[in-house]
Amino acid sequence: MPDHSLFRLRILPWCIALAMSGSYSSVWAEDDIQFDSRFLELKGDTKIDLKRFSSQGYVEPGKYNLQVQLNKQPLAEEHDIYWYAGEDDASKTYACLTPELVAQFGLKEDVAKNLQWSHDGKCLKPGQLEGMEIKADLSQSALVISLPQAYLEYTWPDWDPPSRWDDGISGIIADYSITAQTRHEENGGDDSNEISGNGTVGVNLGPWRVRADWQTDYQHTRSNDDDDEFSGDDTQKKWEWSRYYAWRALPSLKAKLALGEDYLNSDIFDGFNYVGGSVSTDDQMLPPNLRGYAPDISGVAHTTAKVTVSQMGRVIYETQVPAGPFRIQDLGDSISGTLHVRIEEQNGQVQEYDISTASMPYLTRPGQVRYKVMMGRPQEWGHHVEGGFFSGAEASWGIANGWSLYGGALGDKNYQSAALGIGRDLSTFGAVAFDVTHSHTKLDKDTAYGKGSLDGNSFRVSYSKDFDQLNSRVTFAGYRFSEENFMTMSEYLDASDSEMVRTGNDKEMYTATYNQNFRDAGVSVYLNYTRHTYWDREEQTNYNIMLSHYFNMGSIRNMSVSLTGYRYEYDNRADKGMYISLSMPWGDNSTVSYNGNYGSGTDSSQVGYFSRVDDATHYQLNVGTSDKHTSVDGYYSHDGSLAQVDLSANYHEGQYTSAGLSLQGGATLTAQGGALHRTQNMGGTRLLIDADGVADVPVEGNGAAVYTNMFGKAVVSDVNNYYRNQAYIDLNKLPENAEATQSVVQATLTEGAIGYRKFAVISGQKAMAVLRLQDGSHPPFGAEVKNDNQQTVGLVDDDGNVYLAGVKPGEHMSVFWSGVAHCDINLPDPLPADLFNGLLLPCQHKGNVAPVVPDDIKPVIQEQTQQVTPGNPPVSISANQ
Known part of the structure; x- marks a missing residue:
């Protein structure tokens, strides 16, 4: 059967215009032209009025549905553009730019307020903005607008100004992450089954996001030792709602209003849990190069393992990883403070350690102010408040010439803390900041922290720099020194609890994170280093260093060797070792490798095979020895439309057999429809896709494709806040009897939004x-x-x-x-x-x-x-x- 295309017929009317006027049509007419109509092959006495093509750039008055492109960047949706004839010369036509459309341009405030309008305020009066050009690209059904940057707010690739942000539609969400593990001991011992999970349910109402976080854990253990006096079954269950909260964006202030239970995310003070409210400048609303630092968690798993990241008892991330080094880089830059990492191995071993998330220099653009205001009552685990009412505020003011002045205050009736600092943008040399914080604490009774009035200071210096020309980056480097009597708000709250035992009085902290790529040499280096010293106990050092080299050997290309050294210390126990890997390609999408893990009493070596089936699916098989016993394990991962699925199985000769399953997904329901889907960020931003009721339409965002359900709906969950996100239909995988007349949509969504976009699918x-x-x-x-x-x-x-x-x-x-x-x-x-x-x-x-x-x-x-x-x-x- 011949390959017919609706697109060819759609473009016929435009072909006439293109033949006469070229690819673009200006909004005003120029020289008249003549042409022979024979190329049209008209039938009978067919008459067509060709007057509209007589002037270059002429567009016949009327309504046109066009994609608007501003400085080569398309706006989110198509617009109905009305063309009208000039009042003095009807041979010239102009595009009517409505106030709603112009509002999406992101004009500076002083420019926007002085604009003049025609046609009863419905159209922008032409000729006001010098250098502005408007053209109709008929072949692409596009309105192309060129506007000098001097008229626009600060811009950045894939970032849109507030005028284009979309709060999405109202709806209900329910996201989850479930991990199930089973383990059977070969020589007696305990068999165990565990199911753990966490998630978020919530409602979106206009700009408001209402959320509730939950976490659960079920453990069943059965002893196989008949001589064990404790033999038998043991079951433990736990379910709890860990957090209730709500927020909304305040675009005009580039800020976020948050209410309910929260964690104090501060650029100056140490954090703690509280219930109350806050208004703060949201770094996510800033252009990418002005945003803060996103936490980067790295580690090494000896076997297939469950990794749990928590903060003050609340689980914020849980996943399953295969054996070997891992890095978690998708926590988001809204998370700060101390994070607790727990790695549960399939062989029963557990690694635990704390990491302190880095804080970038608190700098602000000249003439602008970043701020945070918060108030409420401190809260401990289980929704129980502790202590009295507190309030706090902090701000950073961009003075001029790269200098920023910042400071803040925090406290209640018995605790006060104040900070003052200065930062400097060194341009090509990076950014540096220095601050000092003073605390005054009044303890009415004798505690592990002391008694009476305690005053102390803490000094901090931080540095950040990107070396783009060297393909390297110092993400953060910092040093902090605290006097013996200095106390944070969290320490003060612990001191107020007579049963609390002090675990360490901070003295010094060194932090550094470093990346460097030597492209010509095929070498990359990653370093994460933290060192804590204390006034009352021994120091603690954690580090992870990775060195990789990519090379060719004869006809074998893209081989690699990597070496990882690590040390993690927690609760007076250190876990340290080394991991080495050598891999080479095997076919188009597969590799074979040797992996060795040495240290902490567990030595293992394995030969592995990794294969990527497609963009959504990969698996890994390993065979080797561990502690002189044969080991076999496998790992399978699939990014499905309904959920992300990870499967694992492990066998260690004479020791144990285990298996694991991880599911991560969610459900979204709105008045426009809904769908089950995979998810990355619990309760986060998503885009609901409507394919006009057509099922099995493949839609791609930033990750693997998702397919529309039987109602023609799908949800793209890998969506960034305040970034210009694009979703498109994979035309090569469309169902046989389906055609897409519009296959690309865009959206710039506020945090937590449920965006809605519709594809034209027939x-x-x-x-x-x-x-x-x-x-x-x-x-x-x-x-x-x-x-x-x-x-x-x-x-x-x-x-x-x-x-x-x-x-x-x-x-x-x-x-x-x-x-x-x-x-x-x-x-x-x-x-x-x-x-x-x-x-x-x-x-x-x-x-x-x-x-x-x-x-x-x-x-x-x-x-x-x-x-x-x-x-x-x-x-x-x-x-x-």
């Missing part, structure tokens, strides 16, 4: 038909055929022929020209076997739909439509006639 068979009016004539050239969903499914040529897409038995369609529906057609039911044999479709005046033609006379009518009427000789036409 589903059904394809047919070549002939339209005839009651008087035997046919609709005019360029008339549109639309279905009941107002989708254009075909364009009429100059002889009444039309190629139809999305054809269904008995379907009703309407034929439009001059913007009005003139007549209706009905498709036969059932459809004929050969849909490309000139199917005749009578087109009755609106409201008088012709009955379906009986099957026995269809072949006769179709035969009649094969006759060709000779056309009149071509004539030469002047556009000025």
Whole structure:
């Protein structure tokens, strides 16, 4: 069957304009032109008014649905653009830029407030902004606008100004992460089964996000040792709602209002849990190069392991990782403070350590202020408040020439803390900041922290720098020194609890994170280093260093060798070791490798095979020895439309057999529909896709494709806040009888939003038909055929022929020209076997739909439509006639 395309017929009317005026059409006319109409191959006495093509750039007055591009960046959705004739010269036409459209340009405030409008305030008056150019790219159905950057707010690739941010639609969400593990001991011991999970449920109401976090754990242990006095079954269950909270964006302030239970995320003070409210400048709303630092967690798993990241008892991230080094880099830059990392191995071993997230220098652009104001009551685990009412504030003011002054205060009636600092943007040399914090604490009773009034200072210096030209980056380097009597708010709250035992009085802290890539040498280096010293106990040092080298050996290309050294210390126990890996390609999407892990009493070596099946699926198999015993393990991962699925299985000779399952997904429901989906960030931003009811449409965002469900809905969850996100249909994987007339959408969404975008997708068979009016004539050239969903499914040529897409038995369609529906057609039911044999479709005046033609006379009518009427000789036409 021939490959017919609806796109070819859609573009026919534009081909005339392109032949006359080139790719672009300016908004005003220039020189008149003449042309010969013979290339149109008009039939009979067909007449077409070509006057609109006589002036270069002329666009006939009317409404056009166009994609608006501002400085080569498309706006989120298509817009209805009205073109009107000039008041003094009707041969010139102008695009009507409405106030709603201009608001999305991101003009500076002083520019926007001085704009003048015409047509009763509905259209931007032309010629106001010097250097502004507006062109119609008819071949792409686009309105191309060029505007000098001097008129615009601060811009950055893939970042949009607040005028383009979208709060999304109202709806309900429910996200989850579930991990299940089972373990059987070979030589007695305990068999265990565990299911743990965490998630978020919530509601979106306009700009408001209401959320509740939960976490659960179920453990069942059965002893296999008959001599064990504690033999038997033991079951432990836990379910708790860990946090209730709500927030909304304040775009005009570039700030966020948060209410409920929260963790104090401060650029100056140490954090703690509290219940109350805050208003703070949201770094996510700033251009990317002005944002803060996102935590980076690295470690080494000896076997397939469950990694849990928590803060003050609340689980914020949980995942399953295969054996070897891992890095978690998708926690988001809104997380700060001390994080607790727990690695539970399949062999029963547990690694635990704390990491202190780095804080970038608290700098602000000249003339601007970043701030945070918070108040409430401190809270311990289980929603119980402790201590009295507190309040606090901090701010950073960009003075001038790269200097920033910052400071803040925090406290209640018995604790006060104040800080003052200064930062400097060193341009090509990075950024540096120094601050000092003073605390005053009053303890009424004798505690592990002391008694009476305690005063102390803490000094901090931090540095950050990107070396783009060297392909390296010092993400953060810092040093902090605290006097013995200095106390944080969290330490003060612990001291107020007479049963609390002090675990360490901080003295010094060194932190550094470093990346460097030597492209020419094929070498990359990663370092994460933290060192704590204390006034009352021994120091603690954690580090992770990775060295990788990529090289070719003869005909074998893209080989790699990597070496990882690590040390993690927690609760007076250190886990340290070394991991080495050598890998080489095996086919197009596979590698074979040798992996060795040495240290902490566990030595292992394995030969592994890794294969990437497609963009969504990969698996890994390993065979080797561990502690002189044979070991076999496998790992499988699939990014599905409904959930992210990870499977693992492990066998260690004479020791244990284990298996694990991890599911991460969610559900989103709105008035526009809903879908089950995978998810990355619990309770986070997502984009609901509507494919006009067509199922199995592949939609891609930043990750693997998701497929629309039976209702034509899908959710893209890998969406960034305040970034310009793009989702598109993979046209190569569309169902056989589906066509997409619009395959790309964009959205810039506020935090936690449920965005909604609709693709123009037509589903059904394809047919070549002939339209005839009651008087035997046919609709005019360029008339549109639309279905009941107002989708254009075909364009009429100059002889009444039309190629139809999305054809269904008995379907009703309407034929439009001059913007009005003139007549209706009905498709036969059932459809004929050969849909490309000139199917005749009578087109009755609106409201008088012709009955379906009986099957026995269809072949006769179709035969009649094969006759060709000779056309009149071509004539030469002047556009000025």
